[in-house]
Amino acid sequence: xxxxxxxxxxxxxxxxxxxxxxxxxxxxxxxxxxxxxxxxxxxxxxxxxxxxxxxxxxxxxxxxxxxxxxxxxxxxxxxxxxxxxxxxxxxxxxxxxxxxxxxxxxxxxxxxxxxxxxxxxxxxxxxxxxxxxxxxxxxxxxxxxxxxxxxxxxxxxxxxxxxxxxxxxxxxxxxxxxxxxxxxxxxxxxxxxxxxxxxxxxxxxxxxxxxxxxxxxxxxxxxxxxxxxxxxxxxxxxxxxxxxxxxxxxxxxxxxxxxxxxxxxxxxxxxxxxxxxxxxxxxxxxxxxxxxxxxxxxxxxxxxxxxxxxxxxxxxxxxxxxxxxxxxxxxxxxxxxxxxxxxxxxxxxxxxxxxxxxxxxxxxxxxxxxxxxxxxxxxxxxxxxxxxxxxxxxxxxxxxxxxxxxxxxxxxxxxxxxxxxxxxxxxxxxxxxxxxxxxxxxxxxxxxxxxxxxxxxxxxxxxxxxxxxxxxxxxxxxxxxxxxxxxxxxxxxxxxxxxxxxxxxxxxxx
Amino acid sequence: xxxxxxxxxxxxxxxxxxxxxxxxxxxxxxxxxxxxxxxxxxxxxxxxxxxxxxxxxxxxxxxxxxxxxxxxxxxxxxxxxxxxxxxxxxxxxxxxxxxxxxxxxxxxxxxxxxxxxxxxxxxxxxxxxxxxxxxxxxxxxxxxxxxxxxxxxxxxxxxxxxxxxxxxxxxxxxxxxxxxxxxxxxxxxxxxxxxxxxxxxxxxxxxxxxxxxxxxxxxxxxxxxxxxxxxxxxxxxxxxxxxxxxxxxxxxxxxxxxxxxxxx
Numbered sequence: 001x002x003x004x005x006x007x008x009x010x011x012x013x014x015x016x017x018x019x020x021x022x023x024x025x026x027x028x029x030x031x032x033x034x035x036x037x038x039x040x041x042x043x044x045x046x047x048x049x050x051x052x053x054x055x056x057x058x059x060x061x062x063x064x065x066x067x068x069x070x071x072x073x074x075x076x077x078x079x080x081x082x083x084x085x086x087x088x089x090x091x092x093x094x095x096x097x098x099x100x101x102x103x104x105x106x107x108x109x110x111x112x113x114x115x116x117x118x119x120x121x122x123x124x125x126x127x128x129x130x131x132x133x134x135x136x137x138x139x140x141x142x143x144x145x146x147x148x149x150x151x152x153x154x155x156x157x158x159x160x161x162x163x164x165x166x167x168x169x170x171x172x173x174x175x176x177x178x179x180x181x182x183x184x185x186x187x188x189x190x191x192x193x194x195x196x197x198x199x200x201x202x203x204x205x206x207x208x209x210x211x212x213x214x215x216x217x218x219x220x221x222x223x224x225x226x227x228x229x230x231x232x233x234x235x236x237x238x239x240x241x242x243x244x245x246x247x248x249x250x251x252x253x254x255x256x257x258x259x260x261x262x263x264x265x266x267x268x269x270x271x272x273x274x275x276x277x278x279x280x281x282x283x284x285x286x287x288x289x290x291x292x293x294x295x296x297x298x299x300x301x302x303x304x305x306x307x308x309x310x311x312x313x314x315x316x317x318x319x320x321x322x323x324x325x326x327x328x329x330x331x332x333x334x335x336x337x338x339x340x341x342x343x344x345x346x347x348x349x350x351x352x353x354x355x356x357x358x359x360x361x362x363x364x365x366x367x368x369x370x371x372x373x374x375x376x377x378x379x380x381x382x383x384x385x386x387x388x389x390x391x392x393x394x395x396x397x398x399x400x401x402x403x404x405x406x407x408x409x410x411x412x413x414x415x416x417x418x419x420x421x422x423x424x425x426x427x428x429x430x431x432x433x434x435x436x437x438x439x440x441x442x443x444x445x446x447x448x449x450x451x452x453x454x455x456x457x458x459x460x461x462x463x464x465x466x467x468x469x470x471x472x473x474x475x476x477x478x479x480x481x482x483x484x485x486x487x488x489x490x491x492x493x494x495x496x497x498x499x500x501x502x503x504x505x506x507x508x509x510x
Numbered sequence: 511x512x513x514x515x516x517x518x519x520x521x522x523x524x525x526x527x528x529x530x531x532x533x534x535x536x537x538x539x540x541x542x543x544x545x546x547x548x549x550x551x552x553x554x555x556x557x558x559x560x561x562x563x564x565x566x567x568x569x570x571x572x573x574x575x576x577x578x579x580x581x582x583x584x585x586x587x588x589x590x591x592x593x594x595x596x597x598x599x600x601x602x603x604x605x606x607x608x609x610x611x612x613x614x615x616x617x618x619x620x621x622x623x624x625x626x627x628x629x630x631x632x633x634x635x636x637x638x639x640x641x642x643x644x645x646x647x648x649x650x651x652x653x654x655x656x657x658x659x660x661x662x663x664x665x666x667x668x669x670x671x672x673x674x675x676x677x678x679x680x681x682x683x684x685x686x687x688x689x690x691x692x693x694x695x696x697x698x699x700x701x702x703x704x705x706x707x708x709x710x711x712x713x714x715x716x717x718x719x720x721x722x723x724x725x726x727x728x729x730x731x732x733x734x735x736x737x738x739x740x741x742x743x744x745x746x747x748x749x750x751x752x753x754x755x756x757x758x759x760x761x762x763x764x765x766x767x768x769x770x771x772x773x774x
Contacts, residue, residue: 278573435603
């Protein structure tokens with residue numbers, strides 16, 4: 001990494017000029033690579049309105065099935081999420097340079113730079129291997145949209161419910177060949193550090209989320225009684241403050257934030273922030289993703305009125321992915337629901353005549369909606385024969401009930417052994433049952449070592465998985481891009497996720 | 511060329527006649543066509559800039575309960591090292607047995623099973639009801655941090671109190687019936703308490719109020735019964751086991767549960 005950053009620093013001597021050139025070349029650079037269909041296929045015609053501000057929302061792991069399930073759960077099967085009301089949509093291909101199914105490092109890198117790359121790699125081209133395992137050095141480091149925005153005098157903010165140094169948020173402001181090196185990623189955001197990413201100019205204006213452990217020395221107890229994990233003994237909380245940042249860690253500090261206090265570093269949890277369902281139990285009473293989004297927009301808008309040239313804000317709902325990995329659909333849906341609320345709050349708050357909002361996902365998961373579950377109103381109208389069991393979660397967090405079309409009776413759908421099954425499930429993951437399947441409503445799943453009171457509607461229910469694995473995996477299908485505001489008309493068709501960079505870049509006129 | 515011009519003229523005349531026949535002959539009819547197109551564009555523009563309507567959502571769920579309060583005397587328990595046997599009898603299945611060595615103080619607990627990963631649990635320094643855990647996975651050379659929420663969600667551990675008492679909820683004991691005849695294990699005295707009925711939850715327990723410690727208990731649920739017994743008790747703790755796992759195993763990667771799951 002040191003060699004890489006020496007190279008980067010040399011480049012930075014002329015980086016302002018290079019930024020514009022690189023931005024223009026980003027799309028064509030990928031076209032030269034035979035064998036990869038990474039080229040952004042949108043035409044280069046420059047039309048439509050320009051945006052002053054761009055907000056990029058990313059739901060990590062929020063594939064189409066997650067959005068559908070969240071809709072049914074949150075507003076009913078015929079209801080409309082905020083997302084559903086966005087006028088422009090497209091399908092986004094998520095593959096990375098070396099994998100059909102990606103992780104978040106290459107996908108967010110693609111969305112932020114317009115250049116596809118390899119698994120675990122952040123902000124470098126595809127000639128970069130994870131941890132440089134073949135010792136041939138790293139490839140080039142294309143500019144991210146956030147870096148380009150900073151170069152144009154815009155304010156920039158990054159908000160996540162995951163660790164703020166985690167792959168998705170990190171891909172907006174850092175370049176590293178291994179996403180797990182989060183202690184190093186934190187240093188790239190610290191203006192006074194030798195490895196600081198100088199493309200960030202005077203620094204990120206807002207950095208809020210979890211991941212305090214990467215800012216606290218190992219063995220040192222933090223504000224919530226947990227210990228840090230920096231092995232170099234450095235207290236980055238203090239170093240960020242010495243660099244001019246306002247540091248907050250709880251709701252009291254968060255609520256008191258004002259535009260005069262920019263730049264801001266908010267670290268609300270040792271690790272990732274709480275799932276939305278668990279947030280009320282947090283020791284520091286951490287803010288919700290909606291509250292962080294609103295606060296970030298308010299601060300950036302106020303700052304913008306003081307002379308900056310608009311802003312770029314990235315907001316990630318990082319824990320949809322984590323809940324899916326654990327095989328716990330409830331937390332994936334409740335986090336996705338909170339994400340939709342944050343998007344709604346943003347859309348209400350900004351002027352959509354000058355602010356482009358894009359929503360997409362890093363990748364999908366092997367999560368599905370199975371059987372032919374009946375809608376709740378249909379259950380009411382077909383009450384003869386219905387056993388009277390309530391349909392949890394609008395019929396989603398329950399076993400499947402279907403209409404027997406020969407008898408007109410509503411019955412539980414069963415497997416070949418006559419055992420009911422749940423609507424939601426996973427292709428693989430920790431939720432496999434080692435023995436014979438039992439009725440999900442009486443299934444006390446002990447797969448993680450503890451017997452948790454269960455049933456499909458319980459927040460701690462772990463949906464069944466077909467393939468036994470320690471963790472549920474990502475999936476390789478396309479995800480959706482939703483857009484509203486100036487420049488959103490470019491979101492259409494089926495595109496590579498690099499197209500998102502192009503949409504944002506052109507909307508801002510870079 | 512001439513034919514082309516003539517053709518164009520005929521086209522305009524015919525088109526004009528057709529428009530007139532169709533009722534579009536009024537002044538501005540062609541303009542209206544374009545106006546319609548521009549209205550459409552305007553509506554499209556409007557849809558690109560109109561704020562979405564906030565939907566009416568389901569009612570919010572009850573949040574998880576707060577961490578369990580500490581039992582009286584929890585701060586004063588003396589360090590112990592316990593030899594423990596856990597026998598699990600699944601309903602209709604084959605029983606299996608796990609042996610563990612548990613090192614317990616008032617703020618930390620180390621669990622070393624006869625095989626598999628070690629665990630170090632730590633009471634939270636700010637809120638003593640809370641607990642975090644680190645799984646030391648020797649096979650992968652990883653130390654996996656579990657927050658208090660992780661422990662609650664994945665293992666049903668509601669707080670430090672639950673760990674300190676090895677899974678026995680002291681608030682349940684008040685409702686249990688004392689059974690005469692104490693017993694001792696390595697000099698520690700236990701009394702027996704029994705539930706009014708068996709079949710679900712805690713059936714019976716040998717309990718030491720002085721140490722907040724069970725010597726033996728039985729639980730049951732739909733999937734089977736679990737028999738827990740303390741076989742040996744030593745009045746000391748190996749402090750080296752209670753040190754930070756990152757200090758004990760400096761070559762191991764320290765990661766969070768979410769990232770460990772991401773890597774699997």
